[in-house]
Amino acid sequence: MAETTNTPVTVLGLGAMGQALAATLLKGGHxxxxxxRTPGKDTDLGAAGAVSTPSVAEAVxxxxxxxxVLFDHASVHxxxxxxxxxxxxxxxxxxxxTAPNEARELATWAAEHGIDYLDGGIMAIPPMIGQPGASILYSGSEAIFNEHRTALELLAAAEYFGDDAGRASTYDFALLANMYAMFGGFMHGAAMMRSVGVSASAFAERAAAWVTAMAQxxxxxxxxxxxxxxxxxxxSLAFHKAALDAINRAxxxxxxxxxxxxxxKNLIDRQIADGNGALEFARTIEELI
Known part of the structure; x- marks a missing residue:
């Protein structure tokens, strides 16, 4: 059953993301x-009406x-x-x-102690929380997701991916891997363009249009x-080998x-050496599995 009143919520961890989550919940009337753990990060939230506690025991x-919303898996424990x-x-x-198996470990730990557990992967940076374009992916307890979906959707678009607590974080890290590779490619390209006197800002305009087109x-x-x-x-992979060889030389x-x-380049070279040069570039995924 979805919540029908502004349920109280506790937020543990006031880094930039925790502050953004708590501020958005407050603004939504919760x-x-x-x-x-360290004091001094609750000043603005306290002024906005949050109740700050000196200990976790009091907070819960x-x-x-x-x-x-803490630093890592170990800090959760x-x-x-x-x-x-x-x-x-x-x-x-x-x-x-938390990595997928860490999320699963936390779900098992929670079940052993009679705790209902929902895991989430935040697909946003702190300023995006509560704004269009932000999303949070969830898996684990469907009961929690359904009961508190209204509050969760204050934070970001909320999507549920089933009872495997590690599935949401798998999506999270898979998408982040895509993102980091994209930004890495941009930085590499910007470094190349600097050698001929083109600014990163100027290159960014062209790169954004190119990457958007390729993403289709x-x-x-x-x-x-x-x-x-x-x-x-x-x-073919042979065609892409020639392209990557040229990019490396340039x-x-x-x-x-x-x-x-x-x-x-190394992934492509390995496939060429194995006799797969006539195959499609997408075959590269088989080298990763």
Missing amino acids: PTTVWN QAGGPIIV TTLDPVVDELSGRQVINLTS MFPAYGELIDSGDYTQPIQ SRDAGVATDFVAPI
């Missing part, structure tokens, strides 16, 4: 209790779901293990960046990879390190 007594008895029968929503190919690549048939390439000529592009 009584919000906050805690942070406030009622309602407990949103955990460091924070919650001492109050595990107080958490029995409670709902924990972990928005800390994702659905076709997805279908091709799912089919497993790489025998009818538009451009990078060295420009005095640019090849840390971002060399791994792609």
Whole structure:
């Protein structure tokens, strides 16, 4: 059953993301209790009406779901293990960046202590929270998701991916891998353009349009990879080898390190050596599995 009143919420962790989450919940009318390991990060939230507590034990007594947004998996245990008895029968929503198996471990730990557990992957930076374009992916307890969906959607678009607590973080890190590779490619390109006197800002305009156009190919690549048939390439691995070899030469000529592009070249070279040069570039995924 979805919540029909402004449920109280506790937020543990007041880094930039925790502050953004708590501020958005407050703005949405939810009584919000906050805690942070080091003092001084609750000033603005206190002025906005949040209740700040000096200890985790006091924070979790406030009622309602407990949103955990800490540094890493270990910090979740460091924070919650001492109050595990107080958490029995409670709902924990972990928005800390935890790897899939770490999320599953936390779900098992929670179940062993009578805690209902929902894991989430935040697809946003702190200023995006509560704004269009932000999303948070969830998996684990469907009961928590359904009961508090209204509050969760104050924070960002909310999507549920099933009872495997590690599925949301798998999506999270897969998308982040895509993002980091994209930004790495931009930095490499900007470094090359600097060698001929073109600013990163000027290059960014052209790069954004190019990457946007290329991203339209994702659905076709997805279908091709799912089919497993790489025998009818538009451009073969051999073609892409020539392109990557040239990019590496041009990078060295420009005095640019090849840390971002060399791994792609290595993947292609390995496939060529194995006799797969006539196959589609998308076959590269098979080298990763």
